[in-house]
Amino acid sequence: MRELILLRHAHAVSANPGQADLDRPLSPEGLAEAEAAGRWLAEHGLVPDCVLCSPARRTRETLEAVLGVVGYVDQRLEPAIYEATPGTLIALADAHGDSERLLLVGHNPGLEQLLALLSSGQSGDYRGMPPGGIAVLSMPAETAIEPGIAKLAAFWWP
Secondary structure: EEEEEEEOOOOOHHHOOOOOOHOOOOOOHHHHHHHHHHHHHHHOOOOEEEEEEOOOOOHHHHHHHHHHHOOOOOOEOOHHOOOOOHHHHHHHHOOOOOOOOOEEEEEEOHHHHHHHHHHHHHOOOOOOOOOEEEEEEEEEOOOOOOOOOOOOEEEEEE
């Protein structure tokens, strides 16, 4: 089995006038949520061996806080995660099929739709993924990622 961990960025501040959405930082609440997410991952032995992260400031800050708790892991900024569809996220995860535990740090609605698609087979069957929320999906090793292939092994939110 291999695991795909989905982490939605923690709470961010609202954009200031003229500020790009990509540049929104975490709020103080969001920073606390991200640190709590890191503690939860560490406590459950869910340290990833590879991380793909959206280039948005709020996702990068979420990842930094998580890694401050779990320690350094191989990580890469992946522009395609920002505003990604479930299909894009599946392609990214499939491209890193050699990872036993891959962490994707991104945004809704893409993450919550991906969670629904992989666990139920239908992307419209999603229920939401709160800021700082984590979903752990277990899948057969060495198998292409496709709808309905995963089992939701854990779900946590701050």
